[in-house]
Amino acid sequence: MSEILVVTGLPRSGTSLMMQLINKAGIEILSDGLRKSDVSNPEGYYEYEPVKGIVKDNSFLKDASGKAVKIVAPLPMFMDKALKYKVIFMRREMNEVLRSQEVMLNKDQSAEREKFRTIFQGHLDKTYQFLNTNNIPYLDVNYAELVNAPGSILPTWKDFVGTDAALEELMNVVKPDLYRNK
Helix, strand or coil: CCCCCEEEEECCCHHHHHHHHHHHHCECCCCCCCCCCCCCCCCCCCCCHHHHHCCHHHHHHHHCCCCCCEEECCEEEEEECCEEEEEEEECCCCHHHHHHHHHCCCCCCHHHHHHHHHHHHHHHHHHHHHHCCCCEEEEEEHHHHHHHHHHHHHHHHHHHHHCEEEHHHHHHHCHHHHCCCC
């Protein structure tokens, strides 16, 4: 794989689980380990600090060929258009995303839920528009389907990513008990 493999989606949509799968498949990950695992993500976040500054500086992507990096929506629209990418777009039911975010923040945001729904939908729309406008190949992965029936999602995912990792080993990465905010 010479492209940069980007994992995107809204926060709390399964991007960290996808990074775990990529790691298990033997693909190198851009991750610095600065954000430690916690009760919300006991298996880790797989984040890379320079991604937070991608709006002003996307130069870190020049060294990412053949590697994977997590860039949450809508930040992919700041990727260097001169580079080649494949994108895995994690999707999760919006109410679950909002509920999971509230649990992670330990904050009732029900009064602002519709505002966040609108903002998050805008993030998704902008990201899809960027990918489609720039002809960047992407694979939508539904979080609930991945957790509940990984054997139906992972063969297509393996083809898209270009890995020959054993399906059984990949399926063992998925931990249904961590799907808590339904």
